[in-house]
Amino acid sequence: MTHNFEPFVFKVITASGSGSSFYLRDKKIFVTNYHVVGQFKNVSLQDPTGSRHLAQVILANPYEDIAFLKVEQDFEVPSLNLQMNPVARGEQVYVAGFPFGMPFTVTEGIVSAPSQLMNGKNYVQTDAAVNPGNSGGPVFNQHGDVIGITTSKFTSADNMGFAVPIASLVEEFDSLPHLVNNTFNLVCESCSALIQERSAYCNNCGQNIDEKLFDEPSLTDLAIFCEQALVELGVNPVLARQGHEFWEFYHGSSLVRMFVYNQSYLYVTSPINQLPMQNMQALLEEITSKDVEPYKLGIWEKEVYVSYRIHITDIYGPRHNEVKQNIAGLYRKANELDDYLAEKFGCKFSVHSLKNRQ
Template sequence: MQELIYHSIYKVSQARGSGSCFYLKDYNLFVTNSHVVEGFRQVALEDHHRNRYPARVILAHPALDVAFLKAESDFSFLPDLPLAKEEAAIGSKIRVAGYPFGMPFTLTEGTVSSPHQYMDGYYQLQTDAAVNPGNSGGPMLNEKGEVIAITTSKFTNADNMGFGIPIHTLFPLLEKSRNLNLEYLSIQCSCCDEIITEEEDYCPCCGNKIPFYLFHERPLTDIAVYCEKAIEDMGVNPLLTRIGQENWTFHSGKSEIRMFIYQQSFLFCTSPINTLPKKNFGPLLHYLLTVPDLAPYQIGLNGNQIFLSYRIHLSDVLSDTDRIIQKNITQMAARADELADYLAETYGCGFPPCTRIDQPVNNSSFSIKTE
């Protein structure tokens, strides 16, 4: 049963990067760090199978570094992730769960170095378990599988020093969440704990200065807006594709599409469409070397993977060919799927792990030529 609770721990992504979060069934909310979602009203949640779901930030307590997310999908099927009723004891075993560096789900173990380390105005739990960027917002679990703290940070210039927000400090905020208007973002004042539901310069209760950025979303860059229009034209919600600053990964059909800005000079769109066959790949290599014009796309090899790619200099995006380029980006997903199936059927190529085999091939106007 304890293994099932890990299914309640998700990755949370936005246009600056990613972190971790976990689902609390009793409150129908996901919990993460405030700094993970700062500057964004909407984020994407990703489960262990890389399925993504939209969610809204409904409450943030920046000083405590806690935020609550409300997902649009039904997550009642998830197992209950229990909250610890007792505080952690020094020397007790602890597990840190999450998605470090945006990688797939990981679990690291350690011990509680200090259950009451005073930092930044709050008591935090200190552990020697491995804590890395991307773990932020995920749970720290005791030996019973109960959430004992929320991972929040580590010292970058020290080893084996990670910190978490003790879960008992979260209980009053969770109870207040039951009465929130879930359609809007609320901020909890760090001075008096007043819930502020409208944009204010100062807390209406105690007069504490409210940082101006808390109610404002970070704007996308012009190139990000341009790319996301192409993604939207594929029938994909751009919100669910963001994995960092000017960086997107998604599926429109079966092939994974990766888009990113390289060295502030090029926009790359690339898709790992196939893997080399185990044997008799002479005919395939001949085809790849003599493949007819796939312009504006290129086909190439990296290790045992075959890629379809499209590279654009950013100066071209700002020229009068921008609409043509945007259309080429949109059509690349269909081309990747069609070519992937052709290579699999004709030359016995496999598919990389990121391929969604159960997805049908997009209908497209492209044709694969062999002469």
């Protein structure tokens, strides 16, 4: 394989999980599976540099399992070619994406069946490894052309991967000139008309429409609380989402993670420094004795963390404003302590710190 597929493939992140997508520069859209974005109308796209961008779902076709996303900027990547001719059995293919939310990965295989009937629709079947998180990403042929959109929704199919044929994607391109800017467009399953406003049926053909498709997914009370705290920090919660009740963002130079542990505790934590080569005993004494209340210092996998833990029940009681203030205070404490430990003990900044990039 001589092609570099990474520049074209972006991770899609929602409050439900993550998937993959690919950028068509000539159309200025990102393509993914509908089941990756679900009912979310705004999602986060992470580019190959790790930067995140707010993307709007401008077209959703649940029946074809295709969605188009738009970001209010262009990306300097080459144009992708789409393989319009039918693929052949035995053809070499490459599945590119983010399996299980991991870093960018490419798996290799062959086309097992060019047109496999599954649940009443035809898919390209391949023996390349496909896992949750690959969904929405591209399947390339040996020439670097896109032959399909990976889908991992058939979890019962062992050692088999499937892709939505590129022909289904091309059919959706006919809708692009008719899309209303900055508007969610639902494709009618029956006649392919675009529906912008909530309705129980298609005005064009009368097909029944599930009105829930126009609603945003409901967040848990805990997620709403945490995202309100992020908004008060000036952080866009959509860009911070990392999955179910899990957020990750930079504030100042420090990476901050917020997540639920064991369905009982809310953790907010930041990796601040790497362990030093020397002065280890002195550092350990400092970590165990230094008063940083309401926060705690600790060590995990050769890095020093400052963390805040609170029982979930406390966010619903009279302390909820105090909890929000402590969440906001953690990033300030992280930016203070990393300099302190670097100067006193010679600790390098965390591998996640933006100070390493200055």
